[in-house]
Amino acid sequence: MSEKILTVDRLSMRFGGIVAVNELSFAAERRRITALIGPNGAGKTTVFNCITGFYKPTSGAIRLTHDDGAAFALERLNDFRISKQAKVARTFQNIRLFPGMTALENLMVAQHNALMRASGLTFLGLIGAPSWREAEQRAIDLSTLWLKRVGLLERADEAAGNLPYGDQRRLEIARAMCTEPALLCLDEPAAGLNARESGALSELLLSIRGEHGTSILLIEHDMSVVMEISDHVVVMDYGVKIAEGTPQHVRDDPKVIAAYLGADEQEAITVMESGS
Amino acid sequence: MSAPLPAPSHTARTSGAAFILKKAAISALVALLLFSLMIGVRTEAGPEGNLIYWTRFGELASIVAIVFGGSIIIELLRQWIGPVGAERLVPAWLRNLMDFAGRWLAPAMLLFAFLVPVIFYDQRYILDLSILVLTYVMLGWGLNVVVGLAGLLDLGYVAFYAVGAYSYALLAQSGIPYPTFIAEAPFISVDFLQLGNWAFWVLLPVSGLLAALWGVLLGFPVLRLRGDYLAIVTLAFGEIIRLVLINWQSLTGGPNGVTGIPRPTFFGIPLTPADDGLAAKLGIEFSPTHRIVFLFYIILALALLTNWVTIRLRRLPIGRAWEALREDEVACRALGINITATKLTAFATGAMFGGFAGAFFATRQGFISPESFTFQESALVLAIVVLGGMGSQLGVVLAAVAMIGGFELFRGLDQYRMLVFGFAMVLLMIWRPRGLIGHRAPTVFLEKNQTISSDLVKEGHG
Numbered sequence: 001m002s003e004k005i006l007t008v009d010r011l012s013m014r015f016g017g018i019v020a021v022n023e024l025s026f027a028a029e030r031r032r033i034t035a036l037i038g039p040n041g042a043g044k045t046t047v048f049n050c051i052t053g054f055y056k057p058t059s060g061a062i063r064l065t066h067d068d069g070a071a072f073a074l075e076r077l078n079d080f081r082i083s084k085q086a087k088v089a090r091t092f093q094n095i096r097l098f099p100g101m102t103a104l105e106n107l108m109v110a111q112h113n114a115l116m117r118a119s120g121l122t123f124l125g126l127i128g129a130p131s132w133r134e135a136e137q138r139a140i141d142l143s144t145l146w147l148k149r150v151g152l153l154e155r156a157d158e159a160a161g162n163l164p165y166g167d168q169r170r171l172e173i174a175r176a177m178c179t180e181p182a183l184l185c186l187d188e189p190a191a192g193l194n195a196r197e198s199g200a201l202s203e204l205l206l207s208i209r210g211e212h213g214t215s216i217l218l219i220e221h222d223m224s225v226v227m228e229i230s231d232h233v234v235v236m237d238y239g240v241k242i243a244e245g246t247p248q249h250v251r252d253d254p255k256v257i258a259a260y261l262g263a264d265e266q267e268a269i270t271v272m273e274s275g276s
Numbered sequence: 277m278s279a280p281l282p283a284p285s286h287t288a289r290t291s292g293a294a295f296i297l298k299k300a301a302i303s304a305l306v307a308l309l310l311f312s313l314m315i316g317v318r319t320e321a322g323p324e325g326n327l328i329y330w331t332r333f334g335e336l337a338s339i340v341a342i343v344f345g346g347s348i349i350i351e352l353l354r355q356w357i358g359p360v361g362a363e364r365l366v367p368a369w370l371r372n373l374m375d376f377a378g379r380w381l382a383p384a385m386l387l388f389a390f391l392v393p394v395i396f397y398d399q400r401y402i403l404d405l406s407i408l409v410l411t412y413v414m415l416g417w418g419l420n421v422v423v424g425l426a427g428l429l430d431l432g433y434v435a436f437y438a439v440g441a442y443s444y445a446l447l448a449q450s451g452i453p454y455p456t457f458i459a460e461a462p463f464i465s466v467d468f469l470q471l472g473n474w475a476f477w478v479l480l481p482v483s484g485l486l487a488a489l490w491g492v493l494l495g496f497p498v499l500r501l502r503g504d505y506l507a508i509v510t511l512a513f514g515e516i517i518r519l520v521l522i523n524w525q526s527l528t529g530g531p532n533g534v535t536g537i538p539r540p541t542f543f544g545i546p547l548t549p550a551d552d553g554l555a556a557k558l559g560i561e562f563s564p565t566h567r568i569v570f571l572f573y574i575i576l577a578l579a580l581l582t583n584w585v586t587i588r589l590r591r592l593p594i595g596r597a598w599e600a601l602r603e604d605e606v607a608c609r610a611l612g613i614n615i616t617a618t619k620l621t622a623f624a625t626g627a628m629f630g631g632f633a634g635a636f637f638a639t640r641q642g643f644i645s646p647e648s649f650t651f652q653e654s655a656l657v658l659a660i661v662v663l664g665g666m667g668s669q670l671g672v673v674l675a676a677v678a679m680i681g682g683f684e685l686f687r688g689l690d691q692y693r694m695l696v697f698g699f700a701m702v703l704l705m706i707w708r709p710r711g712l713i714g715h716r717a718p719t720v721f722l723e724k725n726q727t728i729s730s731d732l733v734k735e736g737h738g
Contacts, residue, residue, distance in 0.1 A: 054609075054610075080613055080614050080615065081612070084612035084614075089610070092610070096604050096606055097604070097607070098599070098604055098607065099603060099604075099732045099733075099734065100599075100603055100716055101599060101603060101728075102718045102728070104718075104720055105719060105720060108596055108719075108720055109597065109600040109611060109613075111593075112596070112612065112613050113613075115592075116593045116594065119593055119594075122593075122594045126589070140720065156722045157718065157723055157724050157726055158726070159728040159729070161732035162732065175611070
């Protein structure tokens, strides 16, 4: 069994003449939190979109290996199959919940594929077969469990669009977890959260890694979150990897500091340290 | 050191006479432009076919004067009453009554629907009208799956109605084809299974399935389109089906349509005055009303079946996926939902109900022609869904009753009927832009089943 859950090998993505990602290689370890950081426009979200099937990479390979050894070539899988078969779940930089559905319904939609099988492709469900009812109850129980874990149990029956911003962020993570993923990809989960909320988010992510054993790949700008929870950090700038290593190691790398704040290293060091 | 504050302006609250006059003058000018040709000049063909015209400036002047005066009166009224919230306009007791009515409306309407043939047994006109209303309720419920739940704008729904109607009509006349083997050359030949008195009951599901098949066939190429593009292609599909029906004379009879479509039987027993008819078997006197009542209950049962299936489907994963698709397609993809399959099932389900309704239409009329399946029908059904509130089952019923029944109500106004109708729709869209019943009921809940405001629910973008 490989210790690497995700291996990205010389991944390139071009949009016309623009090279968004250039020959990027990195790996994410199993049951670890890997952070992908870099200044705005470094190509982080493009990498995410390639991994989760929203873009077809121009070249390169993305390998995902499950606990049982099953391997998937993500660059060749079709969009929805990446979630359905390879078990990669993601959240979005600008939250994408189903605003007109309740928090509970959002989590039920996430269990679509399991429920479709249980409902006998709808026919068993239409006649109300007992096996379907049990499966539905199990799905409700799983949703309830996740609502409890993200602290939204008492808002289960409220429309997702009505929840406060921080709650929506956590609900989106809960929804991704309801697909029972092997790899959870989070695109800036702490964006727009205050200090207390991002603290709670860090705890949530650590518990997802610790208790569920789910590997996490994270894009984040909030350095306090990255430094606190990441096991491994990959730094990108202009589509290429400029550094990689533990949070401590990356924070002291002059190339990283230069990328973040231009050439003025002294100022950059101050900022990076204030974040830790 | 501060500059003197400008004098507080009163024009914001109560506009002066100048403002009112200006507004009235603009309205009058618009009226003048609009009506100068429509009313100011009257043209007619002369005795030798030449054009004769005369002017009617008197009428034009009076219309413009009415608009001018009316605009002043409306503006004065507005300033006198001021902005009014719903709380002041609708007293509390009336709102309580409406809440109460809202809870009992659906069961009351259902009970009433069952009793219609009993109450109006002697009024053939009302029975016919109720059958028509129920047909549109069923079509509305069918289209609601596509437009209201899945958020796919379908302007060609009538195509599936037509497929259902023609499937029934043609198969009932020819019988169901099946291959047989013969001794000579091609060794295979087509025979037809005659269905006799069971034609309707056997072909009803067949028509629905054929319509669903066409829904899938249409769906495959067009479902990668979104929003306006999807609407245009479905519109074209509706027209293509109609044009094929007109031009494929050898099969469909072209513009002459199909005549002599078999009537439904009471599960094999015909409703005729003959000796083997239902009336003779029951020992009661034959009356043509029996068949009307029977047709009424068939369409009521079909409509209720549509409703029941839709309500069940909403609570199943497929229905939730439809609604999720309407809310956010990208999020659905990220959750591993097969978008194409989900859209296709929505299309096929909607089309199937359209096909059932079509088969019923054919058997009720006994005659169908392509003229019954014009774009106007699609537009009418879509209007019922949108006016009712997209995704709301009760809303569709209310809208169908209002649109079809209301249309009949204003028959006395003959040519102004469309005007009243359009005016009512504009008013409704101002007061209830999300339809009569705009809120959404959750499909599953833990503690309390609270409805979701229409502001949050998306319409879908194809």
